[in-house]
Amino acid sequence: MNTELVASSGKNPEARRLSEWTRPELLALSETYGSPLYVMDLDRVAENCQRLLAAFPAADIRYAVKAHTGRAVLETVREAGLDAECASAGEVLRSTEAGFDGDRIHYTAVNPPAEDLDYVVDVWVDNPELTVTVGSADTLDRLSERGFDGRVCLRVNPGVGAGHHKKVQTGAAAKFGVPIERAADVARAAAARFEFVGIHAHAGSGISGDDLSNHRELVRRMGELARKIADAGIALEYVDVGGGFGVPYVEDEPPLDLNAVAAATRKALGTVETPTGDAVQLAIEPGRYVVADAGVLLTRVNTVKQARDTLVAGTDAGMTTLLRPAMYDAYHPIENISRDGTVTPVTVAGPICETADVLCEDRPVATPERGDIFAIGIAGAYGYEMASTYNSRPRPAEVVHSDGEYRLGRRAEQLSELTTLETDSSGRAVQTLTGNITADKAHRSDQ
Numbered sequence: 204m205n206t207e208l209v210a211s212s213g214k215n216p217e218a219r220r221l222s223e224w225t226r227p228e229l230l231a232l233s234e235t236y237g238s239p240l241y242v243m244d245l246d247r248v249a250e251n252c253q254r255l256l257a258a259f260p261a262a263d264i265r266y267a268v269k270a271h272t273g274r275a276v277l278e279t280v281r282e283a284g285l286d287a288e289c290a291s292a293g294e295v296l297r298s299t300e301a302g303f304d305g306d307r308i309h310y311t312a313v314n315p316p317a318e319d320l321d322y323v324v325d326v327w328v329d330n331p332e333l334t335v336t337v338g339s340a341d342t343l344d345r346l347s348e349r350g351f352d353g354r355v356c357l358r359v360n361p362g363v364g365a366g367h368h369k370k371v372q373t374g375a376a377a378k379f380g381v382p383i384e385r386a387a388d389v390a391r392a393a394a395a396r397f398e399f400v401g402i403h404a405h406a407g408s409g410i411s412g413d414d415l416s417n418h419r420e421l422v423r424r425m426g427e428l429a430r431k432i433a434d435a436g437i438a439l440e441y442v443d444v445g446g447g448f449g450v451p452y453v454e455d456e457p458p459l460d461l462n463a464v465a466a467a468t469r470k471a472l473g474t475v476e477t478p479t480g481d482a483v484q485l486a487i488e489p490g491r492y493v494v495a496d497a498g499v500l501l502t503r504v505n506t507v508k509q510a511r512d513t514l515v516a517g518t519d520a521g522m523t524t525l526l527r528p529a530m531y532d533a534y535h536p537i538e539n540i541s542r543d544g545t546v547t548p549v550t551v552a553g554p555i556c557e558t559a560d561v562l563c564e565d566r567p568v569a570t571p572e573r574g575d576i577f578a579i580g581i582a583g584a585y586g587y588e589m590a591s592t593y594n595s596r597p598r599p600a601e602v603v604h605s606d607g608e609y610r611l612g613r614r615a616e617q618l619s620e621l622t623t624l625e626t627d628s629s630g631r632a633v634q635t636l637t638g639n640i641t642a643d644k645a646h647r648s649d650q
């Protein structure tokens with residue numbers, strides 16, 4: 204591992220570990236709100252924002268909303284002073300509803316559906332400082348057709364990516380951005396029709412000490428492009444080098460040394476100025492770093508069985524609650540918070556009828572009994588956001604914590620809500636036959 208840009212291991216305020224959550228509090232929450240249950244610590248979200256602001260003091264910092272869109276999280280991030288980077292019309296809607304002014308909203312259009320552009324241009328009419336980042340020259344035409352002539356940033360494909368899994372390595376993936384070789388020409392054309400404010404690239408998600416050299420190479424290429432654009436007489440406001448800063452998931456993994464990452468980023472970018480000699484801002488857009496270690500997922504064990512070669516704990520959370528293990532083979536720390544004592548290798552498997560619905564294999568945890576609560580750590584980023592209703596399983600509730608108080612941030616979906624979008628053969632909304640699960644039923648512990 205490249206240890207140059209990671210902090211020394213051991214207890215470190217830069218990474219909140221699962222073991223630092225208070226077990227009796229988590230157990231009480233699972234009794235009150237049922238399971239599965241996401242818990243988000245807003246105080247930790249605010250701390251993470253402060254650490255980013257301290258490490259990148261002169262940069263524009265945009266929170267990548269896709270990592271966690273909960274209203275309370277967005278409000279916390281807004282109050283901390285970060286902007287919002289939105290990947291869709293829905294994220295723009297959520298950000299405006301959470302109080303972000305238009306000048307703090309950056310919409311990154313990825314193959315944008317017409318409805319997204321229609322919506323964002325409508326929002327722009329009342330918020331002319333909103334910025335649209337485009338990854339293809341024809342998106343510029345589609346914006347013009349809608350009467351948009353506002354702030355535009357060009358997403359560049361720098362040809363170098365990074366990230367914790369090949370499915371999240373973005374910087375060289377064909378679908379994202381204009382190839383860097385053509386970017387200066389597209390920028391020139393865009394500057395003739397729009398207020399051209401920036402260039403943008405994103406290496407990928409979950410960058411660790413191992414692949415920081417790729418992040419640096421991306422930043423170096425972006426610095427070079429920015430100077431070329433300045434030479435063409437175009438005044439940029441910023442160079443956005445994306446997000447992707449990783450956090451430790453494995454218990455003894457050291458956190459990134461954010462100050463060292465910031466220094467390396469600045470060095471790789473070099474000096475970038477407008478044609479008249481003004482400084483061009485560095486911008487970053489972290490998502491995971493802001494929310495990952497602020498979240499825990501609680502799940503109840505409903506089945507314990509000795510399989511042929513492993514002990515299986517069946518839980519009420521699975522791949523529809525937390526997709527990352529099934530999709531990326533991602534590791535999340537897991538503890539049995541209902542008991543200590545003898546530790547056994549356990550395979551934790553969810554209730555979904557898919558072989559991939561396994562949260563971990565042969566993980567040493569305190570030997571489970573039916574009714575125990577497992578806590579799954581570092582679940583605040585891309586956890587709830589990637590939840591689905593596959594297998595017709597309602598999405599879970601989420602509780603938020605701030606200053607010693609817990610409250611419901613999002614209620615659980617109910618069985619009766621699963622069919623609300625459907626119509627019958629005469630076009631009328633289908634009658635829902637199931638009643639809501641009562642709070643009592645949903646919350647009882649299944650012993």
Ligand SMILES: Cc1ncc(COP(=O)(O)O)c(C=O)c1O
Nearest residue numbers: 267405408409446447489490491
């Ligand atoms: C354009 C863009 N910006 C920012 C992010 C945030 O990434 P992360 O959550 O890894 O910081 C992503 C996600 O990978 C992204 O696609």
Ligand SMILES: N[C@@H](CCCC[NH3+])C(=O)O
Nearest residue numbers: 371408409527531584585
């Ligand atoms: N969903 C991914 C991160 C990808 C971010 C989207 N560009 C993860 O959970 O690791």
